[in-house]
Amino acid sequence: MSVPTATDWSEVCARDFAVPAGRPLDALVDELAAALADPDPLVRDGDPYAVLGAWIERDVVAGELRTALGHRMAARFGDPAIEARSFAALVLDMIVSRGDHDPAWFGAFARWYPAETDLRGHHPELGWLHAAAHGADLLGTFGRHPAVAPGPVLDLAAARLLARTDHLFGQREDERTATGVARTLTRPELTEKECVDWVERSAAALADHRRGPAPAWVSNCARTLRALLVLARTGVRAAGPGTPLLPLAHGPAVTDALLRALGPV
Known part of the structure; x- marks a missing residue:
């Protein structure tokens, strides 16, 4: 009340x-x-x-x-x-x-x-x-x-994406999540390994669902990674409209990891 x-x-x-x-x-x-x-x-x-x-x-x-x-x-x-x-x-x-x-x-x-x-x-x-x-x-x-430290933030993103849920994103949550991850990936001190490890963990989970109906969390994760793939290629705005586009650290390696992760699904 x-x-x-x-x-x-x-x-x-x-x-x-x-x-x-x-x-x-x-x-x-x-x-x-x-x-x-x-x-x-x-x-x-x-x-x-x-x-x-x-x-x-x-x-x-x-x-x-x-x-x-x-x-x-x-x-x-x-x-x-x-x-x-x-x-x-x-x-x-x-x-x-x-x-x-x-x-x-x-x-x-x-x-x-x-x-x-x-x-x-x-x-x-x-x-x-x-x-x-x-x-x-x-x-x-x-x-x-x-x-x-940006590494634990990426680990946290992976934990959210891989958490089992029956709720299917329907209000652009996938795009918002991809943007939050992309902003983290602009940190120049990130190593290439840190940038791709969390993607590879997601890929391993997605690979188990190549066939049959996809659970909601699999769809949410895959759609978020697809949105992130766009940002890996274009850059991401630092905060919002009017702020500069920033490149992702190790962008080509992130792009390759995302393509490998999305291949099976």
Whole structure:
């Protein structure tokens, strides 16, 4: 059940995200954090989401307050509600994108992402859930962060793709996952072995399903690898529209590994 917010966040949006007078910033951030776990999609995915994103981007929420919010989101990966877990990835993505980092955040994410079983994209009452896609966005942000080793990020991507699920991607989760992986693969310090080992593990799993109906997870994995094949050849945008295209480290070797993996399926 949705809990009414004390602040008119639509008015904050209309005022170019100016901080409301008369209330401490930490109390406002607490209210926003609660709203980003609200089961009502008009609350969770509406004005509070826009305000929190703007305040993080503009460093209104910065320093110890932003770090505390990061810890709060990392802890939320253990929340019983899927909407809370999934949107925790979105908020943590905002924070890590600003350069903040704590090893505990990646640890919490790594425990949650491949183990998440509720991969629904959109729900008629809860709205967008999209755990696979939100997690993929955060995966790519961690993968680009200089304080995070890229090899374990690629291992985590493989673990998510090979996790058995009956849910078939239907809301472009395959493209979002490929983008997160491709952004990780832009790290120049990656060795060729690191770049292809995780693909070869995926290939071994796919090869067991050459014939007969493909389980949902096999289809999800194969479609993600096909999307990644395009990015291996074209490059990937560093963050989003308007950012430069970056080449993947050891792009030809990655391309060859992907072609070998996709051959049997």
